[in-house]
Amino acid sequence: MKILTANRLTDGIAVWYADGGWAETVGQADLAHDKAAEDRLEAIGAKAYADNEVVDVNLIDADVVDGVVEPVRLREKIRAAGPTIRGDLGKQAERAA
Amino acid sequence: MYRYDEFDHDFVQARVAEFSDQVQRRLSGEITEEQFRPLRLMNGVYLQLHAYMLRIAVPYGTLNGKQLRMLGHIARKYDKGYGHFTTRQNIQFNWPALSDIPAILADLASVEMHAIQTSGNCIRNVTADHFAGAAADEVADPRPYAEILRQWSSVHPEFSFLPRKFKIAVTGAERDRAAIQTHDIGLHLKKNAAGELGFAVYIGGGQGRTPMVAKKVRDFLPEADLLSYCTAILRVYNLYGRRDNKYKARIKILVHETGVEEITRQVEAEWQELKDAELKLPDADIRAIEAYFAPPALTDRPEGDQAVKLARLDSKGFSDWLDQNVVTHRHPDYAAVTISLKGIGEVPGDASDSQMEAVADIAEKYAFDELRVSHEQNLILPHVARADLKAVYDALVDIGLATANSNLISDIISCPGLDYCALATARSIPIAQEISQRFASMERQREIGELKLKISGCINACGHHHVGHIGILGVEKKGSELYQVTLGGSADENTSVGEIIGRGFSSEEITDAIEQIVETYLGLRLNAQEKFIDAYRRVGPAPFKEALYAGEAKAA
Numbered sequence: 001m002k003i004l005t006a007n008r009l010t011d012g013i014a015v016w017y018a019d020g021g022w023a024e025t026v027g028q029a030d031l032a033h034d035k036a037a038e039d040r041l042e043a044i045g046a047k048a049y050a051d052n053e054v055v056d057v058n059l060i061d062a063d064v065v066d067g068v069v070e071p072v073r074l075r076e077k078i079r080a081a082g083p084t085i086r087g088d089l090g091k092q093a094e095r096a097a
Numbered sequence: 098m099y100r101y102d103e104f105d106h107d108f109v110q111a112r113v114a115e116f117s118d119q120v121q122r123r124l125s126g127e128i129t130e131e132q133f134r135p136l137r138l139m140n141g142v143y144l145q146l147h148a149y150m151l152r153i154a155v156p157y158g159t160l161n162g163k164q165l166r167m168l169g170h171i172a173r174k175y176d177k178g179y180g181h182f183t184t185r186q187n188i189q190f191n192w193p194a195l196s197d198i199p200a201i202l203a204d205l206a207s208v209e210m211h212a213i214q215t216s217g218n219c220i221r222n223v224t225a226d227h228f229a230g231a232a233a234d235e236v237a238d239p240r241p242y243a244e245i246l247r248q249w250s251s252v253h254p255e256f257s258f259l260p261r262k263f264k265i266a267v268t269g270a271e272r273d274r275a276a277i278q279t280h281d282i283g284l285h286l287k288k289n290a291a292g293e294l295g296f297a298v299y300i301g302g303g304q305g306r307t308p309m310v311a312k313k314v315r316d317f318l319p320e321a322d323l324l325s326y327c328t329a330i331l332r333v334y335n336l337y338g339r340r341d342n343k344y345k346a347r348i349k350i351l352v353h354e355t356g357v358e359e360i361t362r363q364v365e366a367e368w369q370e371l372k373d374a375e376l377k378l379p380d381a382d383i384r385a386i387e388a389y390f391a392p393p394a395l396t397d398r399p400e401g402d403q404a405v406k407l408a409r410l411d412s413k414g415f416s417d418w419l420d421q422n423v424v425t426h427r428h429p430d431y432a433a434v435t436i437s438l439k440g441i442g443e444v445p446g447d448a449s450d451s452q453m454e455a456v457a458d459i460a461e462k463y464a465f466d467e468l469r470v471s472h473e474q475n476l477i478l479p480h481v482a483r484a485d486l487k488a489v490y491d492a493l494v495d496i497g498l499a500t501a502n503s504n505l506i507s508d509i510i511s512c513p514g515l516d517y518c519a520l521a522t523a524r525s526i527p528i529a530q531e532i533s534q535r536f537a538s539m540e541r542q543r544e545i546g547e548l549k550l551k552i553s554g555c556i557n558a559c560g561h562h563h564v565g566h567i568g569i570l571g572v573e574k575k576g577s578e579l580y581q582v583t584l585g586g587s588a589d590e591n592t593s594v595g596e597i598i599g600r601g602f603s604s605e606e607i608t609d610a611i612e613q614i615v616e617t618y619l620g621l622r623l624n625a626q627e628k629f630i631d632a633y634r635r636v637g638p639a640p641f642k643e644a645l646y647a648g649e650a651k652a653a
Contacts (some may be wrong), residue, residue, distance in 0.1 A: 011123060011194035012149035052126040056144055056519075073576065075515060078524075079146045083516035085444060085526050089177055089192075090147055 003029040004041040006054035026080040117199035141212030153217040157243040158186030158227035158470040162457035169453030182446040220250035227471035231479035239269035241387040260338035261346035278311040278592035301352030302560035309349040325376035329368035392464035398430040401483025408487040418501040435503040436476040445511040463516030505531040505542040514554025521554035523571025523578035564588035580607040617644040
């Protein structure tokens with residue numbers, strides 16, 4: 001399965017495409033289960049890039065764990081959570097708050 | 098230290114205005130990311146995993162209290178309360194919004210700082226010995242020459258689009274604390290038999306995926322010829338350096354592929370055309386720049402000896418810190434102090450906003466308002482009266498920056514790694530923290546003695562692992578982090594590239610492996626004076642391999 005991710009242009013914050021917009025957390029990201037859905041996400045990403053909403057757009061591998069979307073690769077897990085050495089920073093801190 | 102003249106002020110202000118306009122045009126969608134990317138990189142703005150990153154230049158690592166206080170202010174106002182001092186004597190902020198960067202640059206300009214040429218394929222921040230101007234073993238202060246190079250290389254039209262980035266380092270002492278042999282150009286300031294100043298010139302050093310020790314191409318270049326000779330080197334590189342492959346584009350590859358003899362011939366031939374023309378440095382100009390770096394008026398403070406003696410009796414902590422983090426100054430009543438940014442279990446090179454402000458206060462009160470950033474990611478107070486050392490120590494204890502571990506195993510260089518960096522393949526900071534905690538006992542660290550441990554989270558080697566006595570390289574293998582160990586590297590006047598010792602270790606195994614290497618060294622050293630690097634050079638890798646892998650061979 002794939003999800004669409006990018007960084008927001010204005011502040012660089014990592015975002016994921018979910019439910020028609022760009023969410024600041026990965027958990028509810030739109031999943032692409034097949035090639036057609038991947039193409040659809042890719043087109044959305046390309047348009048958002050062209051519209052100067054986001055930069056560094058990528059389709060990445062994801063799983064669903066306990067009903068929540070999680071990226072597969074460590075790099076993407078860290079992007080989705082924040083630095084592993086600073087639990088007080090990034091998305092993980094916002095979740096805890 | 099150097100003060101901006103009218104031209105410098107105008108130049109930096111103009112750049113702030115220009116880049117602010119570019120940011121506005123980007124945010125409004127007037128320019129695309131493709132158009133903007135090279136512009137932001139020329140101004141130190143990267144995009145990392147979590148956010149943008151802004152790298153700010155600290156020319157040759159020198160700054161004053163006001164500047165450090167401004168960095169603290171930026172950390173608090175625009176970032177998340179901390180900054181990261183880098184191996185290029187710069188500082189990075191990890192969380193700035195693009196929309197705030199114009200304001201940050203304006204704040205920086207108000208204290209004569211900027212982020213120009215901290216990225217891109219240009220001549221980067223010229224680095225220097227962090228004890229420059231203070232070291233007892235120095236022939237002359239290398240920073241005036243670094244400043245001359247900075248002025249010459251700033252938006253140099255011919256050298257703004259090189260095949261790849263270009264790094265120059267300068268040292269003024271035999272003992273190389275600036276790692277000059279790992280740079281594109283390394284300059285060793287020295288005196289000839291007639292007592293004249295000049296440089297031994299090294300070219301083609303570098304780390305990354307193809308580590309190379311620089312080759313000496315000149316034993317003595319008169320100081321007046323500094324710019325013409327560097328121009329000749331850069332011209333040859335700019336002309337013949339490879340542009341077809343990013344990974345083969347550094348001058349080290351050109352030197353390696355061309356051969357030292359031939360490239361020296363090419364540089365010398367180019368130089369013949371340049372050496373008596375307008376790039377020849379007039380003596381008056383060199384002396385004028387030198388005057389900016391005139392040492393502070395160090396009045397005699399002979400009471401320091403007695404004060405230090407008494408304070409030592411009073412405080413073991415102070416005594417240990419004195420032995421480890423304080424070095425001899427050229428003036429006997431003074432000392433140079435290393436402020437460790439490597440507290441046990443802390444992130445190497447990170448300092449909080451309030452720590453930066455407190456260190457700025459200390460520098461202003463006790464250190465003639467002078468500070469340095471070392472390439473080993475620590476801060477330095479280059480001139481402190483010995484009589485004031487205890488007061489400085491106490492002030493550092495108050496802010497948690499008095500760890501007495503300079504040059505010990507926990508004084509680790511570490512790149513940001515996969516916790517921040519978009520290029521990284523593995524985390525490096527948590528490994529540094531775990532090793533630091535494993536060796537938390539200062540007594541044990543002192544028993545081990547000088548040991549330079551350096552960690553990179555990818556093959557680009559920002560954490561200098563190739564030249565660590567013990568180097569650790571994190572890679573990704575089958576979706577997991579794997580850590581390769583190299584031994585025997587060093588980045589001083591006897592620069593060497595470490596050798597891979599064997600198969601890599603998982604994140605759970607790596608600290609045990611490091612401990613085993615250290616225990617092996619302790620078991621085989623001739624005496625407590627034989628440093629790790631000397632012992633390794635004497636015995637080679639075999640005993641370490643045996644200790645790490647013998648069990649496996651038997652099991653197999």
